[in-house]
Structure formats: C-alpha cells, structure tokens
Amino acid sequence: MLVTGLSEGLPSGEPSGADTFARYRYQAKLTLIHWLGTLTDDGPTVVYAEHIEDILLEYPDRLVFIQVKTRAQTAGTWTAVGICSDGGGVDSLARAYAVANVRPCTFELHLEGPTSSSSGTATFVEDCTKAGSTLRTQVRHLLTGALGNDATDDKVEDFLSRLRIRPH
Numbered sequence: 638m639l640v641t642g643l644s645e646g647l648p649s650g651e652p653s654g655a656d657t658f659a660r661y662r663y664q665a666k667l668t669l670i671h672w673l674g675t676l677t678d679d680g681p682t683v684v685y686a687e688h689i690e691d692i693l694l695e696y697p698d699r700l701v702f703i704q705v706k707t708r709a710q711t712a713g714t715w716t717a718v719g720i721c722s723d724g725g726g727v728d729s730l731a732r733a734y735a736v737a738n739v740r741p742c743t744f745e746l747h748l749e750g751p752t753s754s755s756s757g758t759a760t761f762v763e764d765c766t767k768a769g770s771t772l773r774t775q776v777r778h779l780l781t782g783a784l785g786n787d788a789t790d791d792k793v794e795d796f797l798s799r800l801r802i803r804p805h
Contacts (some may be wrong), residue, residue: 655722660707662731663705663707663749664684664691664692664705664707665686665756667692667703667705667747668684668686668691668692669695671684671692671703672684674694681694681695681696681698681701682695682754683695689702689727689733689736689737690703690704690729690733691703691704691705693704698741699740699741699742699743700737700740700741700742700743701742701743701744701745702730702733702737702742702743702744702745702748703745703746703747704727704729704733704744704745704746704750705747706720706725706746706747706748706749707749707750708749708750708752709798714750714751714752714753714754715748715750715751715752715753715756715758716752716753716755716757716802717749717752717753717755717758717761717762717768717772718745718758718771718772718775720748721772721775721776721779722758722775723779726746727746727750727776727800728779728782728783729774729778730744730745730746730800731776731779731780731782731783731796732783734780734783734796734799735780735783736794736798737768737787737796738792742799743799743800743801744796744799744800744801745800745801745802745803746800746801746802746803747803748802748803748805749805750804750805751804751805752802752804757769757772759777761802764801764805765797765798765800765801765802766794766797766798768797773793773797776788776793776796776797777793778794780796793799
C-alpha cells in the first residue's frame with residue numbers, strides 16, 4: 638500500500654542546504670564532463686573525485702589537479718586578490734603543489750561565473766606568471782603555509798607557471 642501526503646505541511650527546511658547542494662552539483666557536473674573525456678583518445682585515462690583536490694585528472698604523461706569554486710550569481714565577479722586569498726581556491730592548489738610538485742603536473746582553478754575585467758585580474762587569469770607584486774606576495778604566503786617553510790622565488794615562479802585559472 639502506497640502512503641502519500643505524509644510530508645504535506647512540513648516546513649521547507651534551511652535554504653543553505655540547497656545552496657550547498659547546488660555547489661556540489663556543479664562540481665559533480667564538471668567531474669562527469671571530465672570523466673566523459675576518458676572516452677576520447679586525448680582525454681584523461683583516470684578521473685578521481687575528492688583525491689587531494691576536488692578533481693584529479695591522470696593522463697599518461699601528467700596530472701591535472703583541479704579546485705572547483707562556486708558562488709551565488711549575486712556575489713559578483715571573481716578577482717585575482719580574492720582567489721589568491723585564504724579560501725579563494727589558490728590556497729588549496731598550493732597545498733596540492735606541496736605534495737605533487739616533483740611530478741609532471743598542472744594546477745587549475747575552475748570558477749563558476751566570470752572574473753573581474755580589471756587589468757590586474759584579467760592579466761593574472763590570462764597568464765599567472767604575469768602576477769603583480771601584491772599577488773606574488775599572497776601566493777608566496779600561501780605556498781609558505783603549504784610547504785611548511787619559506788617559499789623561494791623559484792618555488793613561486795614554478796607554481797605560477799603551472800597554475801591555470803578557468804572562469805565560467
């Protein structure tokens with residue numbers, strides 16, 4: 638016997654749960670898209686979810702660590718200063734760099750939504766090695782925390798040369 642109507646009249650619940658689910662749903666969609674890439678000749682051979690990073694792609698010759706960041710559309714655009722701050726995404730990739738920098742790999746920040754059109758952000762998103770002094774200081778701070786020792790100029794350059802920002 639099928640019972641219906643038991644949930645009728647219950648309160649709708651906390652809206653933050655729906656927001657959290659939507660963010661994980663976006664990450665799950667990206668993971669699925671990358672997994673579908675395993676079916677192509679030039680795609681990854683393996684896709685890991687929640688292994689060191691949100692998504693880890695394994696190719697025959699390299700690894701790609703992906704941190705996924707979402708935000709409400711009303712929150713505005715992503716800025717370089719924001720994504721290089723604690724909790725902005727680059728911090729997590731710095732931790733992945735600390736454990737994998739001796740391997741052939743890159744580090745990608747996939748952002749839901751657009752980045753700021755300011756020249757500093759646009760330049761950084763286009764080529765992370767062109768980061769200005771303020772961003773380099775922030776990245777050095779993140780790497781120092783991740784590595785457990787002072788990040789050298791060479792480490793900062795190496796990390797920035799492997800970092801990619803993917804908006805939208």
